[in-house]
Amino acid sequence: MPNLNHMTEINLAQRRDFGGVLNATFVFLKQESALFFKTLLTYTAIPIVASIALFAYVMTQAINGQIESIINSPDPSTVLMFIIPVVILWFLLIITQILVVALTNGYLKLYKEKGKGNFSVSEVGQIAARNFFPIIGYGIVVSIPIIVGFLLFILPGIYLAVTLNFILIIMFIEDKGLSKNFSRCFEVIRNNWWVTFGLLFVASIIINVVIQVFYIPMQVYLQMKMLTIAETGDLSQLNIPLVIITFVLLMVGGTYLQSFMYLVTGLQYFSLNEADGSTTILDRINKIGETPSSTENQF
Numbered sequence: 001m002p003n004l005n006h007m008t009e010i011n012l013a014q015r016r017d018f019g020g021v022l023n024a025t026f027v028f029l030k031q032e033s034a035l036f037f038k039t040l041l042t043y044t045a046i047p048i049v050a051s052i053a054l055f056a057y058v059m060t061q062a063i064n065g066q067i068e069s070i071i072n073s074p075d076p077s078t079v080l081m082f083i084i085p086v087v088i089l090w091f092l093l094i095i096t097q098i099l100v101v102a103l104t105n106g107y108l109k110l111y112k113e114k115g116k117g118n119f120s121v122s123e124v125g126q127i128a129a130r131n132f133f134p135i136i137g138y139g140i141v142v143s144i145p146i147i148v149g150f151l152l153f154i155l156p157g158i159y160l161a162v163t164l165n166f167i168l169i170i171m172f173i174e175d176k177g178l179s180k181n182f183s184r185c186f187e188v189i190r191n192n193w194w195v196t197f198g199l200l201f202v203a204s205i206i207i208n209v210v211i212q213v214f215y216i217p218m219q220v221y222l223q224m225k226m227l228t229i230a231e232t233g234d235l236s237q238l239n240i241p242l243v244i245i246t247f248v249l250l251m252v253g254g255t256y257l258q259s260f261m262y263l264v265t266g267l268q269y270f271s272l273n274e275a276d277g278s279t280t281i282l283d284r285i286n287k288i289g290e291t292p293s294s295t296e297n298q299f
Contacts, residue, residue: 009116016271018195025263039121047096054089056244102128104262105172162197163189169269188272203264207257218246
């Protein structure tokens with residue numbers, strides 16, 4: 001009797017074309033949805049709940065006239081009481097996004113090394129914790145050439161943004177130091193820049209289309225209300241529960257949807273890494289003695 005668990009395992013180290021990478025990403029999400037999103041929720045629940053509470057506080061303060069009082073009589077203590085929660089909210093959103101990056105790449109790393117179902121939520125969390133601050137450091141370092149590239153007629157920035165998009169998955173999988181990881185991005189993407197750009201572009205469209213489903217109705221509602229608020233100055237006319245619920249959907253949905261982009265990046269990295277023959281010694285050892293199975297599904 002065939003091993004069903006083995007049959008449905010996705011071979012990450014496999015050369016795939018444009019459609020193959022997207023298809024494998026959707027299959028991966030379908031097969032791993034329970035454990036993957038449990039992992040995300042386990043480690044992002046606290047900052048997400050805190051963000052929701054702070055947003056509700058800020059909106060309540062705005063309704064109660066705090067913004068108006070700041071404008072009319074900007075008392076330092078009043079300003080701080082409003083600004084500090086906004087700054088904390090901003091930091092919480094960044095922390096949540098970093099966690100999603102770390103957890104997604106950590107999940108891919110363990111799936112590649114141990115296989116489907118052979119690792120736990122806590123193992124992913126441990127890898128994410130070890131790489132939390134390196135992700136921040138890499139983000140700062142990589143953003144500098146990208147920003148300079150955008151200032152230099154935009155096109156160099158686009159080229160670097162796509163190329164260096166691989167640096168975090170390379171850090172998780174290969175981890176040979178910043179300079180080597182940096183140069184590996186250019187090695188991996190060699191002769192495959194346009195297809196990678198296309199994959200990231202399509203992935204961003206998919207994410208934005210889903211987000212717009214929630215964003216557009218709220219935008220229409222706010223524009224209609226703002227006409228009245230501009231005349232009366234009364235923010236209490238806003239339906240605060242509706243605004244908060246929409247914020248929650250946009251924040252949680254938008255944050256978790258970004259994992260789709262990181263998965264596409266990861267699967268494209270594995271595909272191109274396989275194509276250029278840059279597999280690790282452990283990968284080569286594991287392949288010794290392997291024989292193709294007619295019962296194994298390849299994605």
